[in-house]
Amino acid sequence: MFILSSVMPNDLIGAAFYLADRYASLFLYGIRNTLLIALTSTIIGIFLGLGVGILKSIPIVNDDPTWKKILIKIVKLISGIYVEVFRGTPMMVQAMFIFYSFLGFFKMIPILGSYRLTAGIFIVSINTGAYMAEIVRAGIQSLDKGQNEAARSIGMSNYQTMVHIILPQAIKNAFPAIGNEFIVNIKDTSVLNVIGITELFYQTNSVAGTTYNFKSAFLLTAVIYLFLTYSTTMILKFIEKKMQMPISGGPSSTTTPILVTHYKGGK
Amino acid sequence: MLIEIKNLKKSFDKATVLKDISMTVSEGEVVSIIGSSGSGKSTLLRCINLLEHYQGGDILFEGHNILKYPDGLNQYRTHVGMIFQSFNLFNNLSVLDNCVIGQVKVLKKSKAEAETLALSYLDKVGLSNFVKASVSTLSGGQKQRVAIARTLCMEPKVMLFDEPTSALDPEMVGEVLQVIQSLAKEHRTMIIVTHEMSFAKEVSDRVIFMDAGVICEEGKPEIIFNQPTQTRTKEFLSRFIQ
Numbered sequence: 001m002f003i004l005s006s007v008m009p010n011d012l013i014g015a016a017f018y019l020a021d022r023y024a025s026l027f028l029y030g031i032r033n034t035l036l037i038a039l040t041s042t043i044i045g046i047f048l049g050l051g052v053g054i055l056k057s058i059p060i061v062n063d064d065p066t067w068k069k070i071l072i073k074i075v076k077l078i079s080g081i082y083v084e085v086f087r088g089t090p091m092m093v094q095a096m097f098i099f100y101s102f103l104g105f106f107k108m109i110p111i112l113g114s115y116r117l118t119a120g121i122f123i124v125s126i127n128t129g130a131y132m133a134e135i136v137r138a139g140i141q142s143l144d145k146g147q148n149e150a151a152r153s154i155g156m157s158n159y160q161t162m163v164h165i166i167l168p169q170a171i172k173n174a175f176p177a178i179g180n181e182f183i184v185n186i187k188d189t190s191v192l193n194v195i196g197i198t199e200l201f202y203q204t205n206s207v208a209g210t211t212y213n214f215k216s217a218f219l220l221t222a223v224i225y226l227f228l229t230y231s232t233t234m235i236l237k238f239i240e241k242k243m244q245m246p247i248s249g250g251p252s253s254t255t256t257p258i259l260v261t262h263y264k265g266g267k
Numbered sequence: 268m269l270i271e272i273k274n275l276k277k278s279f280d281k282a283t284v285l286k287d288i289s290m291t292v293s294e295g296e297v298v299s300i301i302g303s304s305g306s307g308k309s310t311l312l313r314c315i316n317l318l319e320h321y322q323g324g325d326i327l328f329e330g331h332n333i334l335k336y337p338d339g340l341n342q343y344r345t346h347v348g349m350i351f352q353s354f355n356l357f358n359n360l361s362v363l364d365n366c367v368i369g370q371v372k373v374l375k376k377s378k379a380e381a382e383t384l385a386l387s388y389l390d391k392v393g394l395s396n397f398v399k400a401s402v403s404t405l406s407g408g409q410k411q412r413v414a415i416a417r418t419l420c421m422e423p424k425v426m427l428f429d430e431p432t433s434a435l436d437p438e439m440v441g442e443v444l445q446v447i448q449s450l451a452k453e454h455r456t457m458i459i460v461t462h463e464m465s466f467a468k469e470v471s472d473r474v475i476f477m478d479a480g481v482i483c484e485e486g487k488p489e490i491i492f493n494q495p496t497q498t499r500t501k502e503f504l505s506r507f508i509q
Contacts, residue, residue: 146355154369
């Protein structure tokens with residue numbers, strides 16, 4: 001692709017070019033799987049996180065009947081455990097445990113002919129969902145409570161308020177953090193090599209093992225990862241700009257700070 | 268009688284904010300509630316809209332207990348419009364959509380019908396040129412006028428104003444008070460919690476002075492402002508007259 005040398009050069013960079021040329025199809029296959037898992041899992045994770053994040057944001061109102069209070073508490077407890085477990089253990093450990101626990105299930109629904117890909121997407125999705133849940137919850141709670149009150153005061157139901165008023169703003173505020181999860185996923189799919197998924201890290205390891213040139217192989221892969229994450233960052237920044245919001249703003253930013261500063265609370 | 272409040276009691280944890288409030292508001296009446304911060308004025312207003320839940324007493328709206336309103340809580344709230352101190356416009360929606368969403372989602376009107384009404388009320392508050400604007404580009408006074416239009420669009424039977432000008436720069440207070448005054452002239456039923464004494468005096472049919480969670484004194488504005496009988500009322504008003 002780059003050079004037509006039949007022998008691997010001795011220098012670090014020259015050898016990296018040689019590997020890129022000689023094993024291009026292996027690397028491209030790895031890149032495809034890495035991006036496939038990262039993108040699909042981030043999207044599934046967003047929906048999972050939305051669901052769990054909304055559940056975690058339900059307020060317990062004193063006037064609710066007891067059964068409703070208990071139900072909300074149970075739901076909150078379960079979603080809390082989910083978030084804590086998946087944020088508090090390494091994804092590599094989760095991958096091993098889930099892969100071998102549900103092997104039969106994954107084998108039933110292979111993706112692109114590979115049940116390992118199914119497992120990979122499954123694992124990264126639930127892991128991302130746990131982080132997204134916290135991002136969504138923070139995004140919802142960062143909104144001025146007046147938004148909710150105004151919607152309720154014109155007679156909108158809890159559901160209508162959430163769908164039409166709260167979520168659009170929460171997601172917009174949380175967008176940088178959501179995008180960041182995607183970038184993290186591009187890198188973190190590398191741990192899936194432990195369950196034999198042929199993503200970029202796994203492929204690099206194979207090439208390095210075959211050629212005994214670990215330095216050049218992993219230098220090349222570092223550059224590939226950097227290229228993937230950097231171009232993703234650029235695309236996300238472009239979208240953020242389109243959404244007209246502060247580039248570095250996290251979930252805690254509010255679109256109009258004036259509402260917060262002037263709000264003195266109910267007296 | 269449009270609104271009848273009987274022995275209303277409200278506390279936040281251990282702090283009692285409303286102690287045995289009883290009052291009535293009849294149709295077409297403009298009632299102002301004055302009093303120092305922490306006297307329970309805003310809480311009273313928020314109880315009427317059920318943004319706060321109360322522990323004792325009853326609020327009747329057209330004779331119905333609002334907690335058991337026949338068409339449900341959300342339908343009740345459409346009859347009781349609320350204007351907030353901090354405007355609380357929906358930041359994700361344009362000026363027009365702020366006025367349309369409630370009509371479409373809650374009153375189930377068609378979009379075209381809702382927009383026509385929204386445009387007429389935005390025109391009424393003097394903002395017909397800002398229909399497509401994003402709310403973040405508006406000044407405080409403009410925001411509050413949109414908030415009033417948003418509430419008017421629901422065609423409520425009573426409008427509750429919770430210190431509508433307290434978050435505004437002084438030069439913007441006038442434009443908002445003017446709008447409220449024009450509504451008062453149409454004999455809309457309104458309850459206004461305010462610190463604008465001269466406005467309250469001018470616009471109200473009745474003034475209520477609240478102190479430490481109770482209604483201390485109420486009456487016609489001329490009486491409350493010129494010949495108050497209670498010592499607390501005199502003390503409170505003397506600070507404004509200086």
